[in-house]
Amino acid sequence: MTLAATATAPEQVAARRDARRGLLLTAPALLWCVVFFVLPFATMLVWSFYSGGGPGEGSLGLDNYRRFFTDASYTSALRYSLEVTLIVTVLSVLLAFPLAWAIATQVRPDRQRLWLMLAVLPFWTSYVVRSYAWLLVLSPDGVVNQTLMTLRLITEPLELSFHRATTVTGFVHFFVMLCTLTIYASLSRIDPRLQLAAADMGASGWQTFWRITLPLAAPGIASGAFLTFVVTIGDFVTPQILGGNNELLLPQIAMLQITRRGDIPMAAALSVVMVLCVSAAYLLLARWITGARR
Amino acid sequence: MKMSRFSPSASPSPLRRLTLALAACTAFIGLPAHAQETINALVWCDHTDEAFLKAFTAKTKIKVNVKDYEGTGTALSLIEQGKPGDWDVFVVDSTDVRSVVAKKLLAELDPKAFPMNDIPAAVRLPEYHVVGGKMYAVPQKFGYNAIAYDKTKVTAAQAKDINYVFGASAKNKIGIYDYYLPVIGQVAVALGKKPQDLKESDLPAIRAKLVEMRGNARMVGDVVTTQTALATGQISLLVGGGEYTVAGLMAEKPNLDWVLPDVGGIRWQQAIGVMADSKKKAAATQFVQYVLSPEGQAALATSSCYWGMPANSKAALTPAQKKTLRWDEQTAFIAKSFPYPSPSAALDKAMQDMWLSVVQKK
Numbered sequence: 177m178t179l180a181a182t183a184t185a186p187e188q189v190a191a192r193r194d195a196r197r198g199l200l201l202t203a204p205a206l207l208w209c210v211v212f213f214v215l216p217f218a219t220m221l222v223w224s225f226y227s228g229g230g231p232g233e234g235s236l237g238l239d240n241y242r243r244f245f246t247d248a249s250y251t252s253a254l255r256y257s258l259e260v261t262l263i264v265t266v267l268s269v270l271l272a273f274p275l276a277w278a279i280a281t282q283v284r285p286d287r288q289r290l291w292l293m294l295a296v297l298p299f300w301t302s303y304v305v306r307s308y309a310w311l312l313v314l315s316p317d318g319v320v321n322q323t324l325m326t327l328r329l330i331t332e333p334l335e336l337s338f339h340r341a342t343t344v345t346g347f348v349h350f351f352v353m354l355c356t357l358t359i360y361a362s363l364s365r366i367d368p369r370l371q372l373a374a375a376d377m378g379a380s381g382w383q384t385f386w387r388i389t390l391p392l393a394a395p396g397i398a399s400g401a402f403l404t405f406v407v408t409i410g411d412f413v414t415p416q417i418l419g420g421n422n423e424l425l426l427p428q429i430a431m432l433q434i435t436r437r438g439d440i441p442m443a444a445a446l447s448v449v450m451v452l453c454v455s456a457a458y459l460l461l462a463r464w465i466t467g468a469r470r
Numbered sequence: 471m472k473m474s475r476f477s478p479s480a481s482p483s484p485l486r487r488l489t490l491a492l493a494a495c496t497a498f499i500g501l502p503a504h505a506q507e508t509i510n511a512l513v514w515c516d517h518t519d520e521a522f523l524k525a526f527t528a529k530t531k532i533k534v535n536v537k538d539y540e541g542t543g544t545a546l547s548l549i550e551q552g553k554p555g556d557w558d559v560f561v562v563d564s565t566d567v568r569s570v571v572a573k574k575l576l577a578e579l580d581p582k583a584f585p586m587n588d589i590p591a592a593v594r595l596p597e598y599h600v601v602g603g604k605m606y607a608v609p610q611k612f613g614y615n616a617i618a619y620d621k622t623k624v625t626a627a628q629a630k631d632i633n634y635v636f637g638a639s640a641k642n643k644i645g646i647y648d649y650y651l652p653v654i655g656q657v658a659v660a661l662g663k664k665p666q667d668l669k670e671s672d673l674p675a676i677r678a679k680l681v682e683m684r685g686n687a688r689m690v691g692d693v694v695t696t697q698t699a700l701a702t703g704q705i706s707l708l709v710g711g712g713e714y715t716v717a718g719l720m721a722e723k724p725n726l727d728w729v730l731p732d733v734g735g736i737r738w739q740q741a742i743g744v745m746a747d748s749k750k751k752a753a754a755t756q757f758v759q760y761v762l763s764p765e766g767q768a769a770l771a772t773s774s775c776y777w778g779m780p781a782n783s784k785a786a787l788t789p790a791q792k793k794t795l796r797w798d799e800q801t802a803f804i805a806k807s808f809p810y811p812s813p814s815a816a817l818d819k820a821m822q823d824m825w826l827s828v829v830q831k832k
Contacts, residue, residue, distance in 0.1 A: 248832040308698060315702035335642065337704050338689040420689025420699075421648060424830050435541040436650075436822060 217451070224444035240445035249429070254449065256423040260340060261409045261453075264347040268404050269397055271348065272355030276396075279356070280363035292360065296353050303350075307417040310346050311337055338420025346418045347408055355400030362396025363389070398461045405457045409450055426450055508533040509753050511559035512545050514740065516611070516773035517761075525769070526760045532753045534559075540692075542566045549575065554747035558754035564598040564739035565651070565810040567607045576606040576743040577751060584608050584762050589781045592804045598812070599741055607741035610761055611770055613778035614807055615652030616735035618700060618711025618728040628707075632660040632731040635709050636679060640686040645699050647710025648690045650825035651810045655736040656709065657683070658811070665736065665811040670820050680828045683709065690829050693776065700726065714738075717777035717794050730806050737807040740778075771795065 224241075226234035244250045279291045298306065313319050316333035324330045336342065366389065374384040390397075412427040421428070426446055433443035511517065515538040523534050539545045542563060549557060562570055570576055586594065589609055599607045619629040623643070628634045635644055646653060655665035657679045663672055688705055689695070697715050699705045701723055708715060712735075716726040742761055744754040760766045767785035771778060779795055780787070787795070796803070813821060 249826045249830040252830060252832055308694075311695075311698050311704070312702060315704055317703060333703075335688070335704075337699075416692070417695055420645075420695075421691060421829055422689065422831075424826075429826075432826065434547065435543045437819075438543045438546065 220444045220447055223441050224448045226441040230440060234441060240442045243442070244445060244449065249424070250446075253424050253426050253429045254453075256340075257409055257426040257450075258453065260343060260347075260415070260423075260425060261405055263344055264351060264408045265401050265404045267344065267348045268351035268355045269359075269401050271352045272359055272400060273393075273397070275352070276356045276359035276363055280360050288360075288364075292357065295356050298349060298353055304413055304417070306350070307346050307414050310342070310349070310418055314342060314345075337418070338422055340419070340423055343415045343419040343423075346414045347411070350414075351400075351404040351408070354403055355397075358400035358403070359393060359396040362393040366392045394465050398465045402458060402461050406454050409453055506531045507750060507753050508535060509558040509748075509750050509757060510535045510537070510556060511561070511754075511757065512536075512548060512557050513538050513559070513561040514540070515775035516770060516778070517561060519769065519774055522766070522769040522773070525765065526757060529760070530753075530756055532756060534757055542570075546570075546573075555745075555749045557745045558748040558750050559742065559757055560745055561610070561740060561742050562607065563810070564595055564607070564609060564741045565812045567598050567741055567743070568601055568812070570743075571601045571606045574746055577746045577748065578604045578606060579608060579744065579755070579758075581605050583755060583759060585782055585784070588784045590783060590800075590804065593739065593781050595739060595809060598739075598809070607743035608758060608762060609781040610740055610742045610767070611778045611781060612737055612739040613714050614712035614728070614730060614735050614737055614803065615647065615649075615656065615710045616712045616728060616730045616807075617707060617709060618715040618726065619707040620700060620703065620725050621727050622725045623703075623706035626727075626729060629727075629729045630732045632656070632733050635686060635707070636660075636682040637686075640707070642686065642688050643706040644683070644687050645696050645705035645708045645711075646683065646687045646690045647696055647708060647715075648692055648829070649710065650821055652736040652738065653710050654680070654821055654825065655808065655811045656731070659734045659736070659808060660731070665808045668811050668813065668817065670817055673820060673824055677824050677828065680824070684828050684831060710736075712738075713795060714776040714778050718774070720794060730803055735803075735807045737804065737809050738778075739781075739809060 223230055225236055225238065227237060227239040228234040244254075275295065279288055279295070283291050301309075314336035315321070318336075320336060321330070321333040325333070370388050370392075371384050374388050379387070410427055412431055415423070415425045416428060419425075424432075426449065430443045430446040430450075433439040433446065509532060511534055513536050517523075518536050518538050523536065527533050537548065539548060545560070545562070549560075560570070560576065567576070586608075593609050593612055595609060596605075599605055599609065617629045617632075617635075624634075628639075634640055654668075654676055657676050658665050658668055658672065661672075661675055661679065668676075684690070687709075689699055691699065693715070696705075696708050696711060697719070700708050700711065700715065701719055712728050716723070716728050719726055742758050744751055744758060748754050761770060762782055764782060764784045764786040767780035767782040768787045768791070771780040771785055771787060772791055777795065779797075779800060787797070792798075811821075
């Protein structure tokens with residue numbers, strides 16, 4: 177027997193009223209999602225199946241996806257994008273965690289805001305300017321090479337720019353700050369008595385970290401990792417400036433379709449592939465959080 | 471100088487129109503009270519200097535809203551997203567004029583309204599700007615996608631020898647400007663082929679040379695990235711570079727220079743026209759006349775975005791500016807250079823596919 181079947185008439189009326197009120201209150205958010213996510217995505221999806229022009233002019237089919245999966249220039253872009261994105265995500269989380277932990281546990285509470293503000297300082301600079309600044313820092317006359325030469329660790333400047341590592345450095349510089357914020361938010365909410373209790377029960381520092389701190393920080397880690405993944409896989413500027421086009425990534429190839437070929441359907445297909453990658457990352461992280469909480 | 475070729479086909483959506491309308495509203499903010507008329511111009515970044523535009527407004531009371539773009543493909547997308555009449559002036563690469571005219575985007579111009587006699591015959595390029603006996607765009611600026619280099623790291627003889635960029639001694643020293651038409655054109659010239667006469671059957675030989683060059687390249691990049699790489703010593707030589715890459719930097723970086731390869735080089739040319747659907751054709755024509763005037767040409771040639779040779783030989787440039795632009799050597803340079811290839815749609819697609827696979831090393 178269902179609950180609804182046992183409810184009285186006034187209770188049913190109240191439930192319906194609550195449902196209507198709930199729908200009304202969430203309507204603006206739903207409308208926002210429909211207008212700014214569902215409709216654009218549906219449009220992009222439809223366009224991705226056309227070739228030789230958009231709806232009304234081109235022909236429907238899987239040509240764009242066939243081209244994507246059979247042309248090495250495109251498949252390598254997908255592989256490079258996934259590799260760079262995974263490296264950036266892992267490095268950003270690994271570097272951000274100790275920083276967030278230090279701010280959350282080793283800094284006096286009244287000074288934590290100041291440290292967080294210092295941590296996010298790079299956000300205050302233009303993304304493009306910051307990328308070009310990295311080119312200068314890594315140039316033969318830049319700070320890194322000059323320091324190494326002054327210390328007599330090298331005799332000739334190293335070729336530090338226009339590698340995958342350069343692109344990764346530019347990304348990580350930015351996303352360590354983002355991950356620090358999300359991880360700090362989780363760490364600062366952990367009740368310190370839980371760690372004390374674990375220690376009282378004989379847990380070592382490592383066991384306490386592994387079984388108490390890390391699972392409770394998982395939502396912050398996952399949020400930071402997901403945001404890093406989403407922005408990195410879709411970013412055009414950093415690889416364009418720092419990578420020297422030695423490995424073209426998916427967003428760069430998508431941009432080429434628009435600015436050079438005017439092939440919006442192919443650009444749409446590439447974007448759909450990126451959305452699928454992001455969705456897969458979300459599902460994996462959601463699964464990890466669920467596992468960590470158990 | 472550099473552009474893309476394509477044929478946008480979608481009809482403008484309401485969302486696109488709304489976006490353009492908002493952009494236009496933003497552009498109109500700050501309209502001086504004394505300006506009586508306003509025109510909208512789609513331009514390369516060298517047309518956006520405030521002093522250049524203000525001088526025209528002061529003279530004519532016509533305010534010019536500029537939207538800069540990079541790549542004709544982007545410009546055509548912007549036009550497509552708007553409605554007829556949104557744009558009044560269009561700065562477009564000479565090689566793209568015919569395809570833009572085919573889309574009925576440009577209005578016919580009266581050659582008598584412009585100083586055509588002051589434009590060198592080789593720069594007039596009627597085969598690009600005149601369609602069906604009617605002139606649709608006026609050449610306004612040109613330069614070279616040749617070789618820019620650092621004199622302290624590469625000798626002038628090496629820079630002039632196009633075979634240097636294919637050889638082992640150039641390994642990891644060179645950069646390539648990321649635009650397929652001039653670089654493919656340069657390789658074609660190196661192989662003894664005329665860029666204008668290229669056929670699909672020429673591409674395998676060109677590809678083989680491009681792969682050699684790409685193997686030596688530390689980077690492939692856009693204008694600013696290649697400029698930065700050359701200025702900071704990350705590359706010693708830039709294929710596809712020219713006065714537009716180094717002229718603005720030479721005062722601070724006298725070690726930078728550019729040359730046309732002995733075998734010949736590629737010449738870029740920009741043109742300017744009035745949009746066919748413009749409702750302010752008279753004002754738009756006035757702006758084109760200003761751009762072609764000696765004052766306008768001098769400002770355009772020494773733009774903060776990039777320098778280039780003015781099409782008008784009477785441009786009011788200082789001796790120092792002329793020296794930087796190598797004014798006196800232009801006759802020889804023009805004779806030794808070819809305009810961009812102007813491929814058919816099918817050849818263009820094949821060229822772009824080839825370029826992508828070469829850049830991606832696949």
